[in-house]
Amino acid sequence: MKSLPYVIALVVVVLLVFVPWVASDVMMQFAIDALLLAVLAQAWNILGGFTGYVSFGNSVFYGLGTYGTAIAMAQYQLPFWVGLVLGVILAVVCALLIGFPILRLRGPYFAIATLGLSAAMGAIVSNMPIAGSNIGLVLPLVRADTMFYELSLGLLVVCTLTVAWISRSRFGMGLVAIREDEDAAGTMGVNTTTFKITALVLSAFFTALAGGIHAYWISFIDPASAFDPTLNVRMVIMAVFGGPGTVFGPLVGSFILSTIYEYLASSISTAAALLFGLVIVLAVIFMPRGLANMVGGVRAHGPRFFLQNIRENRL
Template identity: 65%
Template sequence: MKTLRLPLILLVLIALAALPWYGSDTLVQFGISTLLLAVLAQGWNIIGGYTGYPSFGNSVFFGLGAYGVGIAMVQWQLPFAVGMAFGVALAVVFAVLLGIPVLRLKGHYFAIATLALAQIMAAIVSNVPLAGQNIGLVLPPLNDDRMFYELSLILLVAATLTVWWLTRSRFGFGLIAIRENEEGAVVMGVDTTRYKVLAFVLAGIFSALAGGIQAYWITFLDPASAFDITLNVKMIIMAVFGGPGTILGPIVGSFILSAISELLSSEITSIAGLFFGIVIVVAVVLMPRGLADVVQRFHKLGWRYFVDNIRTNRI
């Protein structure tokens, strides 16, 4: 089974890379948004899935990356690549300055502490003239969906390879040790503060790059859209649905949920708004470890897998 995994992944990657040449414009645009959501889910997977810290503040990094590109291109007339670097720099500085104090909190205290970050940052940016305040910024248009699609795919591959490296590196083992037993990790000699901050920074880098691509693709930027808290909810749901703490789980979750959400939005709009709420309940009660765990254990336990989870996670 494992011998077939790599060729299958390569075939899927080739098919995705070729999509702009055989797919419709609508499909390519859907692909861009889905790939960027997968990047965000994979970035959250680093801090939430492998480190065990459920961050609700990763959308702040997305917004900082978007504003880095917007400010560089609109206010300073600099190239897109410079704007991406500026956005990443903003995200890294923010992750370090915020991560050192906030990552000392644990569990729901950490989640609550990060929950309001997006709204706070939106309020700050809306009062900064360089960022366009509440009016926002209009970026120079570039009608090249193929380029944005390929950039998004490359970014997703880079994020996934980084997660794959985590599963085989000392740094990644340290993050897993923190997730399983942080006190035990300290006893084993893991510098937990440094590891957690680095994981937060790594998640912030990929989120910021996704935000930069999104900003240039959409060509409009304002505080409400850049620091949208629902974006953070989506990336968490997609990672949890696919399987947190796995390499491909967040990607599979993003692709499946994005496709279903898009179908419901176009066919049954009244249900589309409730979709992610339903997914949360299903994921928490029936498969708290995501689809990846279902694939691994269902053939052994059968339907008892879901029965056991319902008993354990009953409300």
């Protein structure tokens, strides 16, 4: 039974491969966006889900990935793959530079510290002529939704396989130990600094790749969109909704919430954000540990599971 989720995931991936053959142009654009958001949620899960360090700074790595790709392609006419590598290098270097000082903070102090990173980086980039300043950069236009879909799906598969490895490895056990009790983990011999930095770098790596793919896909970026802090909020919400610290929870959460938001935006327009927020509030009240935890909880306790969550969280 433990292998059943992986069998289901394999079947879903095989089905997703054939989507470009049957989907309309509008459906393809939604699918690419949903896949990239799932990558972001899964990448955030490596740090936030397994170590418990709730980061609101992952949009910095996303922005560096987009700008690394855009600068290489728009300013130096380099191939997309070169720009993608440049964006990843920028994100990883940034993760290493900010990781050592900022990961010394814990809990709300860490979250608050990461909250201002996107705004700071956006202000820096908006004053750099090579990055187009506030105007932004225009990338070469290419009509290849199938290519971007395949890149997004492939990246999501690789990111998920990495998370699956983490969940079964000694490294992953160390991250979970940090999440449960960091001081005790250090006492037991876990090099908490190295483990946290590694998790941050892995998270930055996949986030930057998603940013680079998105930049080439939309063919235009500016500081406001590249370093949008609300994007990081969506990563957190999707991962937490699905189940942080699990392999498939962030994926399920991101696909469900992306679909709900798209439906509400097309049907109710301006009220979409409000209703989307209401869905999140209800989810936090009735299943604060996500869908993955809810499945086991309902199986064990039935409808009482939701009442227990309300009592435990004093709601």
